[in-house]
Amino acid sequence: xxxxxxxxxxxxxxxxxxxxxxxxxxxxxxxxxxxxxxxxxxxxxxxxxxxxxxxxxxxxxxxxxxxxxxxxxxxxxxxxxxxxxxxxxxxxxxxxxxxxxxxxxxxxxxxxxxxxxxxxxxxxxxxxxxxxxxxxxxxxxxxxxxxxxxxxxxxxxxxxxxxxxxxxxxxxxxxxxxxxxxxxxxxxxxxxxxxxxxxxxxxxxxxxxxxxxxxxxxxxxxxxxxxxxxxxxxxxxxxxxxxxxxxxxxxxxxxxxxxxxxxxxxxxxxxxxxxxxxxxxxxxxxxxxxxxxxxxxxxxxxxxxxxxxxxxxxxxxxxxxxxxxxxxxxxxxxxxxxxxxxxx
Amino acid sequence: xxxxxxxxxxxxxxxxxxxxxxxxxxxxxxxxxxxxxxxxxxxxxxxxxxxxxxxxxxxxxxxxxxxxxxxxxxxxxxxxxxxxxxxxxxxxxxxxxxxxxxxxxxxxxxxxxxxxxxxxxxxxxxxxxxxxxxxxxxxxxxxxxxxxxxxxxxxxxxxxxxxxxxxxxxxxxxxxxxxxxxxxxxxxxxxxxxxxxxxxxxxxxxxxxxxxxxxxxxxxxxxxxxxxxxxxxxxxxxxxxxxxxxxxxxxxxxxxxxxxxxxxxxxxxxxxxxxxxxxxxxxxxxxxxxxxxxxxxxxxxxxxxxxxxxxxxxxxxxxxxxxxxxxxxxxxxxxxxxxxxxxx
DNA sequence: CTGAAAGCGCTAACAG
DNA sequence: CTGTTAGCGCTTTCAG
Numbered sequence: 001x002x003x004x005x006x007x008x009x010x011x012x013x014x015x016x017x018x019x020x021x022x023x024x025x026x027x028x029x030x031x032x033x034x035x036x037x038x039x040x041x042x043x044x045x046x047x048x049x050x051x052x053x054x055x056x057x058x059x060x061x062x063x064x065x066x067x068x069x070x071x072x073x074x075x076x077x078x079x080x081x082x083x084x085x086x087x088x089x090x091x092x093x094x095x096x097x098x099x100x101x102x103x104x105x106x107x108x109x110x111x112x113x114x115x116x117x118x119x120x121x122x123x124x125x126x127x128x129x130x131x132x133x134x135x136x137x138x139x140x141x142x143x144x145x146x147x148x149x150x151x152x153x154x155x156x157x158x159x160x161x162x163x164x165x166x167x168x169x170x171x172x173x174x175x176x177x178x179x180x181x182x183x184x185x186x187x188x189x190x191x192x193x194x195x196x197x198x199x200x201x202x203x204x205x206x207x208x209x210x211x212x213x214x215x216x217x218x219x220x221x222x223x224x225x226x227x228x229x230x231x232x233x234x235x236x237x238x239x240x241x242x243x244x245x246x247x248x249x250x251x252x253x254x255x256x257x258x259x260x261x262x263x264x265x266x267x268x269x270x271x272x273x274x275x276x277x278x279x280x281x282x283x284x285x286x287x288x289x290x291x292x293x294x295x296x297x298x299x300x301x302x303x304x305x306x307x308x309x310x311x312x313x314x315x316x317x318x319x320x321x322x323x324x325x326x327x328x329x330x331x332x333x334x335x336x337x338x339x340x341x342x343x344x
Numbered sequence: 345x346x347x348x349x350x351x352x353x354x355x356x357x358x359x360x361x362x363x364x365x366x367x368x369x370x371x372x373x374x375x376x377x378x379x380x381x382x383x384x385x386x387x388x389x390x391x392x393x394x395x396x397x398x399x400x401x402x403x404x405x406x407x408x409x410x411x412x413x414x415x416x417x418x419x420x421x422x423x424x425x426x427x428x429x430x431x432x433x434x435x436x437x438x439x440x441x442x443x444x445x446x447x448x449x450x451x452x453x454x455x456x457x458x459x460x461x462x463x464x465x466x467x468x469x470x471x472x473x474x475x476x477x478x479x480x481x482x483x484x485x486x487x488x489x490x491x492x493x494x495x496x497x498x499x500x501x502x503x504x505x506x507x508x509x510x511x512x513x514x515x516x517x518x519x520x521x522x523x524x525x526x527x528x529x530x531x532x533x534x535x536x537x538x539x540x541x542x543x544x545x546x547x548x549x550x551x552x553x554x555x556x557x558x559x560x561x562x563x564x565x566x567x568x569x570x571x572x573x574x575x576x577x578x579x580x581x582x583x584x585x586x587x588x589x590x591x592x593x594x595x596x597x598x599x600x601x602x603x604x605x606x607x608x609x610x611x612x613x614x615x616x617x618x619x620x621x622x623x624x625x626x627x628x629x630x631x632x633x634x635x636x637x638x639x640x641x642x643x644x645x646x647x648x649x650x651x652x653x654x655x656x657x658x659x660x661x662x663x664x665x666x667x668x669x670x671x672x673x674x675x676x677x678x679x680x681x682x683x684x685x686x687x688x
Numbered sequence: 689c690t691g692a693a694a695g696c697g698c699t700a701a702c703a704g
Numbered sequence: 705c706t707g708t709t710a711g712c713g714c715t716t717t718c719a720g
Contacts, residue, residue, distance in 0.1 A: 002461070002487065004697055015707040020699060033705065053462035054405065055697030058398040058712050063464075065446065073435055076428050084420050084428070091417055091447065101447045102409065103435065117346070118397035119713095120407075143346065283627035348713055359691040364715060377689065399713035402696050463697095 003049045012043040019044070024051060063120055065100040066306060070127035073103055080250050081278035082295055086149065089299025090125055097307055117143040123306045125149055125299075126160075130196055136160075145309035147302045151198040153319040161309070162319035163302040165293035167199055168206030170324030171245065174273045174291050175210040177326055178243045181334045183271060186211065187220035187241035189251055195223065200247045203275065207245060231258040242335035243271035249280050249290060256284050256331070267333035277327045287329035298322050347393045356387040363388070368395060407464055409444040410650060414471035417447055424594050425622035426639055430493065433643025434469055441651055461487040467650045469493055469643075470504075474540055480504075489653035491646045495542040497663040505653070506663035507646040509637035511543055512550030514668030515589065518617045518635050519554040521670055522587045525678045527615060530555065531564035531585035533595055539567065544591045547619065551589060575602040586679035587615035593624050593634060600628050600675070611677035621671045631673035642666050 005023070009016040018032050022040045032040075043049075057063050068090060076083045094101050102121065112135070116124055124146045129135065131151055139146055139160050146160045153162035178186050188207040194200050204221060211219040220241050224230045234240060246252035252274030259266050266272055266286055274281060277292035305317045349367070353360040362376050366384045376384070387393075401407050412434060420427045438445050446465065456479070460468055468490045473479065475495055483490055483504050490504045497506035522530050532551040538544050548565060555563040564585050568574045578584060590596035596618030603610050610616055610630055618625060621636035649661045 005699095006697075016698080017700080017707060017709095018705095021706095024698085025700095036706090050458050050461050052402075052697050053464045054398070054402040054407070055463075055712090056699085057464075058396075058402045058696085058714090059698050059700095061398065061712075063398070073431075073439075076432060087417075088420060095417070103445045103447070114394050117394050119399075120397045120401075349715095350713075360714080361691060361693095361716080362689095364713095365690095368714085369716095380690090396713050399696090400715085402698090402712085403714050403716090405696075 002052070003047045004052070005049070008040065008044050008047055008049050011047060012040050014040060023049075024056075057119075061119060063100075063122060064098060065102050065121055066094055066303075066310075067102050067104050067116070067121040067124040068127075069104050069124060069129070080248065080276060081280050082249075082276055085278065085295035086127065086299045089296040089301075090303045093300055093303040093307055099307070112138050113142060116146070123147075123310045125302055125306060126151075128198055131198055145306060147306045147309070149299065149302050152202045153321070161302075161305055161317050163298050163305065163322075164199070164202075164319075165298065165322045165324050167202035167324075168209065170275065170291040170293065170326075171203050171206035172210045173324065173326040174245045175207065175214075177289075177328070178245070178271060178273070178332065179214060181243075181271065181332060183241075183243040183335050184216070185220070185239065185241045186216075186243045186245060187222050188247070189222040189224060189244050189255060190247040191251060192223050192225045194247065197247075203247050226254060231255070231262065235262055235264060243273070243332070245273045245275075247275060249274040249276045249278065249288065252288055252290065252331075253280065253284050256286070256288065260285065267331050269336050271332040271335070273326075273332060281327070281329055284331075286331050289329045289331045290327055292325050292327045294322050294324075346396070347391050348396070349393070352384065352388050352391055352393050355391060356384050358384060367393075368400075401463075405463060407444075407466060408442060409446050409465055410438055410647075410654075411446050411448050411460070411465040411468040412471070413448050413468060413473070424592060424620060425624050426593075426620055429622065429639035430471065430643045433640040433645075434647045437644055437647040437651055443651070456482050457486060460490070467491075467654045469646055469650060470495075472542055475542055489650060491650045491653070493643065493646050496546045497665070505646075505649055505661050507642050507649065507666075508543070508546075508663075509642060509666045509668050511546035511668075512553065514619065514635040514637065514670075515547050515550035516554045517668065517670040518589050519551065519558075521633075521672070522589070522615060522617070522676065523558060525587075525615070525676060527585075527587040527679050528560070529564075529583065529585045530560075530587045530589060531566050532591070533566040533568060533588050533599065534591035535595060536567050536569045538591065541591075547591050570598060575599075575606065579606055579608060587617070587676070589617045589619075591619060593618040593620045593622065593632065596632055596634065596675075597624065597628050600630070600632065604629065609680075611675050612680050615676040615679070617676060625671070625673060628675075630675050633673045633675045634671055636669050636671045638666050638668075 005016050005019050009019045012019065014036060018036065019040055021032050022037045023044060091101055121144055123144050126146055127149045129148055129151055131154060136154065136158060140158060148160055148162045150164055151162055152164050152167065175186060188204055190200050190204065208219065222234065244255060246255060252272050255272055256266060259270055264270055272288065274288050274290035276295070277290035281288040281290050301320065309317060349360050349363050353363045356363065358380060362380065363384055365376050366381045367388060435445055465488055467488050470490055471493045473492055473495055475498060480498065480502060484502060492504055492506045494508055495506055496508050496511065519530060532548055534544050534548065552563065566578065588599060590599060596616050599616055600610060603614055608614055616632065618632050618634035620639070621634035625632040625634050645664060652661060
């Protein structure tokens with residue numbers, strides 16, 4: 001039904017090569033006179049000719065499209081602001097370079113190489129992917145470049161580039177701050193469901209190390225399922241921590257809510273620190289102090305790196321880890337005398 | 345470099361037709377014996393064969409991809425939650441039907457039909473597009489179905505389907521509420537920059553009608569540019585409105601901020617109502633009362649409609665307008681006696 | 689049951 | 705300068 005290059009050629013009385021050259025040609029050996037070129041263009045517009053990208057894609061094996069994989073895309077409005085900054089950061093270099101961004105409908109579990117290598121995507125940004133050796137091996141075979149966001153780089157060599165933040169150093173800032181305030185019994189909190197999330201693992205490990213460095217060998221690690229309302233029992237426990245570092249903003253927010261409901265005064269009776277430090281932290285009561293990771297910049301870097309890999313730039317891009325900072329708001333304070341009754 | 349169907353055929357000692365049939369064939373007249381089929385499959389996997397989607401797309405003229413167009417995608421983290429619910433709502437039916445979602449890098453201004461009709465997209469959801477006759481005419485020629493979100497349907501027949509909300513009725517709810525509280529001098533507020541946004545236009549018109557119906561013929565319409573800090577002068581004006589209906593949540597939030605800074609008590613000295621009523625309204629001080637439009641449901645409906653159009657379902661889908669409701673929080677109250685000193 | 693062959697629309701050698 | 709031609713990888717008639 002739609003007009004093809006061939007019909008334009010026939011109508012204009014020239015060869016299809018000439019039409020191709022005039023309409024999309026990136027010039028090399030084919031040459032067309034000005035006159036003919038104009039004529040062809042005229043015919044093309046009069047015929048309402050529109051180039052078919054599908055044919056071009058096949059021919060050139062290029063699509064100018066990059067894929068983005070992350071779980072729960074269908075639920076971002078409930079999720080942390082993390083995803084928004086991620087989207088913004090990823091999109092911006094892409095759009096500037098006239099690339100499209102495609103959101104994949106599902107985590108390709110069964111046939112990763114099949115979906116990533118079917119030619120439709122020139123590269124992929126994969127968020128928080130679970131670092132198993134198996135999947136790493138698979139991705140090493142991947143015909144298109146992939147960059148992993150928010151997954152700490154493994155020690156092994158790998159063709160995938162990792163963009164993450166200095167989780168451990170970020171947590172250290174939080175621990176240091178609390179420690180200097182006088183806290184000794186500091187806990188780390190995360191949801192059970194998230195146990196495998198790469199960032200979480202790195203943060204928990206960082207926490208344990210920071211505490212160990214200060215001589216605290218078995219600090220509390222709270223692995224909660226909000227559903228079971230673990231807060232109440234914890235609150236009444238004898239050796240309750242005086243400060244909690246939460247693996248994410250949302251966990252921290254949840255903790256704040258529970259504390260408020262239970263009339264536990266934050267920050268005076270309990271200090272809380274979150275992770276990410278987006279606008280969300282301004283909306284909690286009290287405003288939430290948090291470790292900040294520069295999500296937007298990370299995402300942009302990931303995206304730019306991917307683009308350069310697609311271009312096949314010589315200098316092979318290396319994985320990169322962004323530094324974090326601590327942004328203090330109103331959720332931390334020295335431990336109260338109440339809490340000091342039960343020192344760790 | 346990658347293995348093609350042809351190489352599999354050669355290696356297996358069969359025709360490419362047989363391979364095609366076995367590996368992707370949707371069965372019709374080509375028939376392959378069980379034995380041969382197994383053999384082919386074995387060879388294919390051993391050769392690491394991966395079908396090329398580009399060739400398939402060209403052949404079948406299908407991509408299972410839907411496009412989404414909206415301005416400022418690169419800035420959603422700053423934008424209203426509207427966009428999040430939109431993304432969620434649009435994505436969910438798509439993903440359930442194994443469609444991909446592609447975000448277009450830019451508003452196709454120059455060559456709309458060219459970008460929409462190049463075969464890569466099977467359909468498009470276009471958000472808040474400016475309703476000009478010219479663009480409507482163009483879209484009527486569009487080879488793929490398009491549904492417009494958050495743009496009120498025009499009176500003229502059109503091939504594009506419109507999904508919007510009952511803006512005027514929503515505003516009427518707000519006016520009615522304020523009126524019943526005793527407000528007579530009610531203003532409508534929007535940013536100058538947004539003057540052309542379809543939803544805004546509809547809401548402003550609705551406001552004017554609602555007020556006219558109550559005998560108020562020239563209510564204040566505040567067209568502000570925050571940059572110029574119009575709040576201060578307005579606040580001190582003699583005939584200042586006692587209540588403001590804002591075209592969006594964000595405008596309302598901004599107004600709330602300014603009021604707080606200026607020690608103007610909301611709701612006692614000024615009532616404020618926003619539009620959308622997302623989680624954002626819970627985070628303002630005071631919590632913002634707002635007209636709610638069911639964005640997620642609207643987006644889902646838009647997406648489902650688009651899918652059915654792509655399928656070519658017979659019953660031609662009609663434009664649809666969702667009802668709004670009023671969600672009261674803490675930003676409205678009867679006009680204060682102070683304000684009554686200067687009645688309208 | 690099986691394979692040969694004709695394209696989908698476009699690009700790029702290559703020969704004139 | 706210009707046109708002919710051979711595909712990109714896959715699907716699908718159609719004849720055996």
